[in-house]
Amino acid sequence: MALAPDSHIRKILRLDRAFTADLPRQSLIHQLTNLFASASTQAFLEDLLSRYAWISAFSHSPELTTLIRTNTAPTTFQATRLQALFSGLDAPITDIQSEIDLLQNATAALETQMFQLKSIRRDYQTALSPICHLPTEILLEIFRWTQKELPEPGSTDNSAHICGFNVFSIAEGPWYLGQRSGRDWRTEVDVPHRSVGEDDEQTVPVLKNMVALLERALERSQERRLDFFFMHEGFDEASAERSDEQLLEHEAMNQCFDLLLTHSKRLRSIELIIPPPLLSRLSLVHGRVDQIEDIYLECISVLNTPPGTIDAFEIAPNLQYFHLEDMHPEVNVLFPTDNLVSFVDGRRLPDHDTAPRYLDIIASAHNLLDFSYHHHSLIPESPGPYSAPVPNASLRVLSASLGTFLSGLVIPNLTNMTLTSGCDDDGNQSWPQTPIYCPRDSLSHLHSLLVVSQCSLTELCFVDATMDDNLLPILQLCPRLVILDFAWNLWGTSLSSQYVVHTGGRRVPIYVASVFEGFKVPLQGSALEIDHFSCQGRLRGYGFYKTHSSGWHTNA
Known part of the structure; x- marks a missing residue:
């Protein structure tokens, strides 16, 4: 039963005048009209359908059925009557089409109004x-900490820093906790930040009541799952003095x-x-991290990290992403591989060969998609190889350079390969540090x-790798290659004789890489097509140098 008009009026009067005041007057009139009409909308549709209900019950006369079945020509009398009936169908067809057009136009108008x-x-x-309740100064800090720049092509930065913030749902996090003391927030924000290159030492004020702040946040978050970032550098080991602060x-x-x-x-x-000292306390969570999926673990002061075994994450059935950086190379970190999707290890090489350990990880991780082994150590050539290669059908992305490790693998579905040993230079120094070159036999x-x-690789990147005669055979084995990157963290005259491709039987030096034209690698019956080519690096005393080309296609 349709509602009385006065009920619609009462519904309109209940609308908050403060919110409806900023709506156009014409829009309010339309809303009034729609509310009055909505009571009869269902009745209108029912009446519309009932007007043409006779069509569902319509059936041909026996006379017409016989003519159709026997394909007999009608008599003059029959033809006159059939023609009249035939012409009589034009009007309802036209009427129904008009109704359909009307409803379609109304639907389109309603969709526009809905939008x-x-x-x-x-x-x-x-x-x-909810974010509007936060002071602007705190918002600035949130956005400053949640931004993350995209790495340069060939970068070895695999950091798992948490980033992003949904301003419409504060319950989904991440939550960033902080407190400023000593100065007013607005004063702090209004003062322009000094550039990194200035000589003035930047003093970070001590946070007040950090423990109470964290306790309150954990209490208010109830039993929701946590994404946690914790960084504590500890004491400066070079200084024996400790201030009260x-x-x-x-x-x-x-x-x-x-x-x-x-x-x-x-x-x-968790990051x-x-x-x-805090690394040794992790054993307290052994068997109590059933829900953890993502781990980034970095230990500051590598040389003073005590060797031993870390079993905190030994029982973590949902672990998918595991990233290790620094800490002592002899530290043995236990973790499950059943559901492991991505693994990164950036620790230096110990005195003994670690390739068997990482081959075992790949052999047991049947869901592994991404694996990076950056040993951050200068070694002339790789020991080995091993006689029994380890297969893995799921691995798609690999980043490594140790020959004994590479030669011990069979990866039929590998598509993305980065040849790198790692580099300590963060890319922000005017004079880059000595890069960590790949072993000479890496290629x-x-x-x-x-x-x-x-x-068949689709992406191939060389970082601080020594080029030799294996490059061309490697490219010939990659007919589907679309991205090719060369990156050096330090260029000098000693590297200028290295070549990156063969062109017409001659070597093309690095320093003329920017003038490559008609780049072509001969294959059997076809030619390699490169969609993206980049060559970048740091030249000693000349800053950052980079060449880049996209959309290079070659014909056979």
């Missing part, structure tokens, strides 16, 4: 979003770390950058890997 209303609702949602901060950070460990069952993602082992695996 406009959703836009208006988004404006209210913006005004009511440093001691207080150190004690507060230790308490925060212990508090974090008590909530280990709630952890989904830890901690000193050696030969990469060639063996491609031959044995019978895979």
Whole structure:
């Protein structure tokens, strides 16, 4: 039964005048009209369908059925009557088409109005979003900490820093906790930040009540899963003096770390950058990280990290992403590989060969998609190889350079390969550090890997790799290659004789890489097509140099 008109009026009067005042008057009139008409909309549709209900019950006369079945020509009398009936169908067909056009136009108009209303609702949602309750100064800090720049092509940066913030749902996080003391927030924001190159030492004020702040946040988050980023550098080992402020901060950070460990069952993602004393406390969470999926673990002060075994993550059935950096190379970190998707190890090489350990990881990780082994150590050539290669059908992305490791693999579905040993230079120094070159035999082992695996790469990157005669055979094994990158963290005269491709039987030096034209690698019956080519590096005393080309296609 349709509602009385006065009920619609009461519904309109209940609308908050403060919110309807900013709507156009014509829009309100349309809303009034629509509300009055909505009561009869269902009745109108029912009446419309009932007017043509006779069509569903319509049936041909026996006379017409006989004529159609026997294909007999009608008599003059029959033809006259059939023609009249035939012409009589034109009117209802025209009427129904008119009704359909009317309904389609109405639907299109309603969809337009719906789009406009959703836009208006988004404006209210913006005004009511929880983030609007935060001071502008804190918002600036949130956005400053959540930004993340894209790495340069060939970069070895695999950091797993948490980033991003949904301003409409504060419950989804991530939550960034902080407190500024000593100066007013607005004063702090209004003062322009000094550039990194200035000589003035930047002093970070000590945070007040960090433990209480963290306790309150954990309490208010109830039992929701946590994504946690914790960084504590500890004391400066080169200085024996400890100020009272440093001691207080150190004690507060230790308490925060212990508090974090008590909530280990709630952890989904964790990023830890901690000193050696805190590393030893991780064993307290053994068997209590069932929900953890993503781990980034970095230990500051590598040389003072005590060797031993870390079993904190030995029982982590949902672990998918595991990233290790620094810490002592002899430290044995236990973790499951059943659901492992991505693994990165950036620790230096120990005195013994570690290739068997990483081959075992790949052999047991049947869901592994991405594997990086950056040993960050200068070695002339790789020991080995091993006689029994390890197969893995799921691995798609590989980043490594150690020959014994590469020659011990069979990866038929590999598509993305980066040949690198790692580099300590963060790309922000005017005079780059000495790069960590790949072993001299890296290209030969990469060639063996491609031959044995019978895979076809689509992306190939060389970082601080010494080019030799294996480059052309490697490219010939990659007919589907679309991205080719060369990156050096330091260029000098000693590298200028290295070549990157063969062109017409001659070597093309690095320093003329920017003038490549008609780049072609001869294959059997076809030619390699490169969609993206880049050659970049740091020249000693000349800053950053980079050449880049996209859309290079060659014909056979």
